[in-house]
Amino acid sequence: MKRRDWIKNSSLAIGATYLSRASFGNEASAEKASFESSHGFTNLSINENQFGPSPLAVKAIKDSSQYAQEYPLGGQARLKSTIARHEGVSVDQVILGAGSSDIIMGASSVFGLGGGNIVSSDPSFGPLMMWAKKFGIEHVKIPWTSNHGIDLEGIEKAITSETQVVYICNPENPVGTMAGTSELYEFCKRVSQRCPILIDEAYLDFAGDVDKLTMMRCVREGMPVIVLRTFSKAYGLGGMRVGYAVCQKELAAELSDYYVTGIGCGCSHVSLEAALAAYHDQDYLKSVRERTAEMRSQTISSLKEKGYEPIPSVTTFVLVPIEKDSKAVADAIFGGFGVKVSPRFYYEQNFLRISMGRPDQMAKLDKALKIIL
Ligand SMILES: Cc1ncc(COP(=O)(O)O)c(C=O)c1O
Structure with missing residues (x-):
C-alpha cells in the first residue's frame, strides 16, 4: 500500500476510534475539557495562546x-x-x-x-x-x-x-x-x-x-x-x-x-x-512571548531534525512545507493523537501550519509527527 493511502486509511481508522472515545460535544468531551481545553482536544490549528491569559x-x-x-x-x-x-x-x-x-x-x-x-x-x-x-x-x-x-x-x-x-x-x-x-x-x-x-x-x-x-x-x-x-x-x-x-x-x-x-x-x-x-500586565505578556519563542525554536529544530525546512517565524505559528497531502496528514494527526493542526496548500505545495502550545502539547504533536510525517 502506498504511504499516502496508508495515511488516509489509518487516519480514518484511528480517527474513528478517537472520535468514539472523545465524542466531541458530549459529556466525555466536557470531562476532557477540564484538563485539556474546552475544545476537548489539543488545538494547534487556530493560533490560540495556550498559555492562557494573565x-x-x-x-x-x-x-x-x-x-x-x-x-x-x-x-x-x-x-x-x-x-x-x-x-x-x-x-x-x-x-x-x-x-x-x-x-x-x-x-x-x-x-x-x-x-x-x-x-x-x-x-x-x-x-x-x-x-x-x-x-x-x-x-x-x-x-x-x-x-x-x-x-x-x-x-x-x-x-x-x-x-x-x-x-x-x-x-x-x-x-x-x-x-x-x-x-x-x-x-x-x-x-x-x-x-x-x-x-x-x-x-x-x-x-x-x-x-x-x-x-x-x-x-x-x-x-x-x-x-x-x-x-x-x-x-x-x-x-x-x-x-x-x-x-x-x-x-x-x-x-x-x-x-x-x-x-x-x-x-x-x-x-x-x-x-x-x-x-x-506587561510582565505576563513578556513571559508569554518568551515561552512561545522557546516552543517555536524547539519545534523548528525538531522539524529540521526530521528533514523538513520550516519557514522562519516571528509569530506563534510555524508554516512547514511537506511532501505528503497536508489534509490527509492533518487528519491522521488528529485522528490518532487528538491534536489538530492546520493543513494548507499554496502554489502547488502542501504545508502544515502549526500553532505553538504548551510543552506537554508540543510533545504530543512531536510524537505524532514522528509517526505520521
Ligand atoms: C492576522 C489576524 N488578524 C485578525 C484575526 C482575528 O482575530 P480576533 O477576531 O480574535 O481579534 C486573526 C485571527 O486568527 C488573525 O490571524
Missing part, C-alpha cells in the same frame, strides 16, 4: 461578572482612553470591536461597498478580502517573495486609482515572516498618499518590542493608516472577543458606523475588564 485578567473576569447587568459603557471608555494614552492619539481615534474580526467586518463594508479593488499579499489572512468580495470588490493578490516575505514593491506597483485599501498583515499569517520596520514605514508614507492602508498587527506582540515595531507612528503622523490589534493572541483572550483599531478620527467614525451597536461596541463588560487588566 492571572490578573482572570481575576478581572471573576470580579466583574457581578456587574453583568450593566451595559459596558464604563469599560469601553476606560479601555479606549488607556489605549489612546499609550499610543499618543486622541480617544476618538480608537475603536473597539468584539475581536479585531468585528472591525475587519466594518472595514469590508467601508472599502467594499464602492467597488474597485483591494491589494494584499497572497496568501494572507483572508476575511477582509473575503467579505469585501461579497460587495463585488476585486482582490488583487501579490504572491510572496522568494523568501516567503511580503512583496511590498509588488503591492505598490499593483495599486491603481481603483484601489480602495491595501491590506498588510504584519507579521504575516499564515507565513510567520515580517516586513522590515523601516521598509514598511517608508511604504506607508508613499502608498498612503494614494489610498488607505490597513495594517493588521495581530501577531506583533510575539515579534519583539511592539512599540518599536508597530506602524502606530503613521497614524500619529496623520496618514490614512489603520493599525489593527487584538487581545486574542499574545494576551490570551481569544474567547473574550476584544480587538481595537487606531486610525484618523474621520475613518474611525466611518468604520464604527458599519458594525457598532447602539451602546458603543459589541464587547461585553466582562471582556473589557479582562482586556484592561491584561493590557496592564
Whole structure:
C-alpha cells in the first residue's frame, strides 16, 4: 500500500476510534475539557495562546461578572482612553470591536461597498478580502517573495486609482515572516498618499518590542493608516472577543458606523475588564512571548531534525512545507493523537501550519509527527 493511502486509511481508522472515545460535544468531551481545553482536544490549528491569559485578567473576569447587568459603557471608555494614552492619539481615534474580526467586518463594508479593488499579499489572512468580495470588490493578490516575505514593491506597483485599501498583515499569517520596520514605514508614507492602508498587527506582540515595531507612528503622523490589534493572541483572550483599531478620527467614525451597536461596541463588560487588566500586565505578556519563542525554536529544530525546512517565524505559528497531502496528514494527526493542526496548500505545495502550545502539547504533536510525517 502506498504511504499516502496508508495515511488516509489509518487516519480514518484511528480517527474513528478517537472520535468514539472523545465524542466531541458530549459529556466525555466536557470531562476532557477540564484538563485539556474546552475544545476537548489539543488545538494547534487556530493560533490560540495556550498559555492562557494573565492571572490578573482572570481575576478581572471573576470580579466583574457581578456587574453583568450593566451595559459596558464604563469599560469601553476606560479601555479606549488607556489605549489612546499609550499610543499618543486622541480617544476618538480608537475603536473597539468584539475581536479585531468585528472591525475587519466594518472595514469590508467601508472599502467594499464602492467597488474597485483591494491589494494584499497572497496568501494572507483572508476575511477582509473575503467579505469585501461579497460587495463585488476585486482582490488583487501579490504572491510572496522568494523568501516567503511580503512583496511590498509588488503591492505598490499593483495599486491603481481603483484601489480602495491595501491590506498588510504584519507579521504575516499564515507565513510567520515580517516586513522590515523601516521598509514598511517608508511604504506607508508613499502608498498612503494614494489610498488607505490597513495594517493588521495581530501577531506583533510575539515579534519583539511592539512599540518599536508597530506602524502606530503613521497614524500619529496623520496618514490614512489603520493599525489593527487584538487581545486574542499574545494576551490570551481569544474567547473574550476584544480587538481595537487606531486610525484618523474621520475613518474611525466611518468604520464604527458599519458594525457598532447602539451602546458603543459589541464587547461585553466582562471582556473589557479582562482586556484592561491584561493590557496592564506587561510582565505576563513578556513571559508569554518568551515561552512561545522557546516552543517555536524547539519545534523548528525538531522539524529540521526530521528533514523538513520550516519557514522562519516571528509569530506563534510555524508554516512547514511537506511532501505528503497536508489534509490527509492533518487528519491522521488528529485522528490518532487528538491534536489538530492546520493543513494548507499554496502554489502547488502542501504545508502544515502549526500553532505553538504548551510543552506537554508540543510533545504530543512531536510524537505524532514522528509517526505520521
Ligand atoms: C492576522 C489576524 N488578524 C485578525 C484575526 C482575528 O482575530 P480576533 O477576531 O480574535 O481579534 C486573526 C485571527 O486568527 C488573525 O490571524
